[in-house]
Amino acid sequence: MTATFIEWGMDSGWAMIVSAIIGSLLIALPLMLAVAMIIYVDRKVWASINLRRGPNVVGPFGLLQSFADGLKVMLQETIIPSAANKGIFLIAPVVTFTVALAAWAVIPFDAGVVLADINVGLLYILAISSLSVYGVVMSGWASNSKYPFFSAMRASAQMISYEVSIGFILVCVVLYAGSFNLSAIVEAQKGHGFGIINGYWFNLLLFPIWVMFFISALAETQRVPFDLTEAESELVAGYQTEYSSMSFALFWLGEYANILLMCSLNTLLFWGGWLPPLDIPVLYYVPGIIWFLLKTFFFFFMFSWVMATVPRYRYDQLMRLGWKVFLPLSLFFVVAISGWLMFTRYGVAA
Structure with a gap:
């Protein structure tokens, strides 16, 4: 990625900084999405083992439950x-x-x-x-x-x-x-x-x-x-x-x-x-x-x-x-x- 930015005419120092920021976001943002979804999976697994339903109301199959909880916490x-x-x-x-x-x-x-x-x-x-x-x-x-x-x-x-x-x-x-x-x-x-x-x-x-x-x-x-x-x-x-x-x-x-x-x-x-x-x-x-x-x-x-x-x-x-x-x-x-x-x-x- 750094080499690509340098080919585009960007200074080598700025190319390293920008590529590091983009790389960090490419890891952090999917990771945060994954965290939201595994909380949902966690609750579904517990519910299944305990013969319960788990989240099933917010969004299709309850998939948006974690995002609703996050919004509630933010407010x-x-x-x-x-x-x-x-x-x-x-x-x-x-x-x-x-x-x-x-x-x-x-x-x-x-x-x-x-x-x-x-x-x-x-x-x-x-x-x-x-x-x-x-x-x-x-x-x-x-x-x-x-x-x-x-x-x-x-x-x-x-x-x-x-x-x-x-x-x-x-x-x-x-x-x-x-x-x-x-x-x-x-x-x-x-x-x-x-x-x-x-x-x-x-x-x-x-x-x-x-x-x-x-x-x-x-x-x-x-x-x-x-x-x-x-x-x-x-x-x-x-x-x-x-x-x-x-x-x-x-x-x-x-x-x-x-x-x-x-x-x-x-x-x-x-x-x-x-x-x-x-x-x-x-x-x-x-x-x-x-x-x-x-x-x-x-x-x-x-x-x-x-x-x-x-x-x-x-x-x-x-x-x-x-x-x-x-x-x-x-x-x-x-x-x-x-x-x-x-x-x-x-x-x-x-």
């Missing part, structure tokens, strides 16, 4: 508690929303279809996702209310705990792929299983790693059964209790953008990204972005399925799972996978 008054720290109170949802969008800059939707194809894309994802805890802590502290404050402490401990395990899980993927670049990780999965299956999920050493990653993703995004930060019986609505209008909506947009991010990472790291499930030439006639979206949607369905069927954990169970189960297991697999690769991939050269 509400923004109420700031009198004892709150107003500056931090208003900045917190902006931080959560901005961080959720920034992570999508390195997500490849297809071969070459990525805003920033950097060599350390996986490290960028890990760094950006860890910043989301700041928005939660800022909102809980600035609200000057005990329920949001308790929720912010719970959320920060929970997110930090599972980020440690996710870090070691990503190390296992990097060891197999030999790169931090997300596009290179996807390409390394081509024909990984029996020379025909595209994806690391088929690997006996990496399949347990994917299971841990999926569960850790649920905890990282505070979804059931790990939604202790929004436990109504204890914390009313969690760190969002004192928020209303668009500030409340920004939290929800950021939360669902993070959920979609985790679904896409499941796709990219373990299930072949934009590659078809099998390395068969005829399947490559389907555009890669279609395979990517189908896989991502499948993982979002799994997120909704878990939310509608699994009971909530106690907080001590949640922390025990993170520190006493996932952390030792992920460390064990780092050692096992590195040892296996040393003996199989690099043993002959040594």
Whole structure:
């Protein structure tokens, strides 16, 4: 895109800026539309599992329900508690929303279809996702209310705990792929299983790693059964209790953008990204972005399925799972996978 603008006679500096803005909008605007639609899908899945109808009035089949909810939120008054720290109170949802969008800059939707194809894309994802805890802590502290404050402490401990395990899980993927670049990780999965299956999920050493990653993703995004930060019986609505209008909506947009991010990472790291499930030439006639979206949607369905069927954990169970189960297991697999690769991939050269 930058080269095209330069050919049109634009200065190289302005061409880079304009192309970056256009690329950002091409990701942000469809992502916001996708967030609106997956909220609808989320509610429909819950309703189906609970034998209810779900949204079915606003628009055909209820498809416009999310937009009606968004309009309702926009028309509400923004109420700031009198004892709150107003500056931090208003900045917190902006931080959560901005961080959720920034992570999508390195997500490849297809071969070459990525805003920033950097060599350390996986490290960028890990760094950006860890910043989301700041928005939660800022909102809980600035609200000057005990329920949001308790929720912010719970959320920060929970997110930090599972980020440690996710870090070691990503190390296992990097060891197999030999790169931090997300596009290179996807390409390394081509024909990984029996020379025909595209994806690391088929690997006996990496399949347990994917299971841990999926569960850790649920905890990282505070979804059931790990939604202790929004436990109504204890914390009313969690760190969002004192928020209303668009500030409340920004939290929800950021939360669902993070959920979609985790679904896409499941796709990219373990299930072949934009590659078809099998390395068969005829399947490559389907555009890669279609395979990517189908896989991502499948993982979002799994997120909704878990939310509608699994009971909530106690907080001590949640922390025990993170520190006493996932952390030792992920460390064990780092050692096992590195040892296996040393003996199989690099043993002959040594």
